[in-house]
Amino acid sequence: MKINKLFLFLLLLLLPSVVAAEDNIHVVKIGGQEYTVNATAYENGYSYTVTTDGTTYIYECHGAGDVTTCSGRFVGNDDATVTEMSRMEEAVQHYETTYGTPRLEKIESRSGNVLIGLFVIGVGAFLTFAPKAAWYLEIGWKLKDAEPSSIAITMNIFFGIIIGIVGVVMLFS
Numbered sequence: 001m002k003i004n005k006l007f008l009f010l011l012l013l014l015l016p017s018v019v020a021a022e023d024n025i026h027v028v029k030i031g032g033q034e035y036t037v038n039a040t041a042y043e044n045g046y047s048y049t050v051t052t053d054g055t056t057y058i059y060e061c062h063g064a065g066d067v068t069t070c071s072g073r074f075v076g077n078d079d080a081t082v083t084e085m086s087r088m089e090e091a092v093q094h095y096e097t098t099y100g101t102p103r104l105e106k107i108e109s110r111s112g113n114v115l116i117g118l119f120v121i122g123v124g125a126f127l128t129f130a131p132k133a134a135w136y137l138e139i140g141w142k143l144k145d146a147e148p149s150s151i152a153i154t155m156n157i158f159f160g161i162i163i164g165i166v167g168v169v170m171l172f173s
Helices: 005-020 082-099 104-109 112-129 131-138 150-171
Strands: 025-030 033-042 045-052 055-064 067-075
Touching: 025 082, 033 082, 045 082, 055 082, 067 082, 112 131, 112 150, 131 150
Parallel strands: none
Antiparallel strands: 025 033, 033 045, 045 055, 055 067
């Protein structure tokens, strides 16, 4: 069975976006205790929200140029100890060492999936709703007075549906 070249091309387009997709929430273990660290990037800095056992700690860094100012505070817990604050900051440092500091480029790079996703959905719709035209663009233009077989039409519709689903997944990844 012939594999549709367009399908393989679109899969190759999908691979870099799957590899580049990042999750900004990670669990870090410090001293036997688990801390959930959620990193967020902003235009002029970044922040971490660290939670454990109902305690929330926010560590923010703001900067202009090469100067960055960072500070941390507990949310809803006024009687937090210095040890707790130290552990929370250690969780942030562990996160940065393992995953790096959050950058706005990482977040904005996901918006590229929207354009590619819409393009892929369009290609899938074209293959699904105009399978004869897709066949003609692929091979029909090379042949004189030829018509696509029912298998070619069915394969175009099938791959069109699959490619459309891939496009929808790309929109939400």
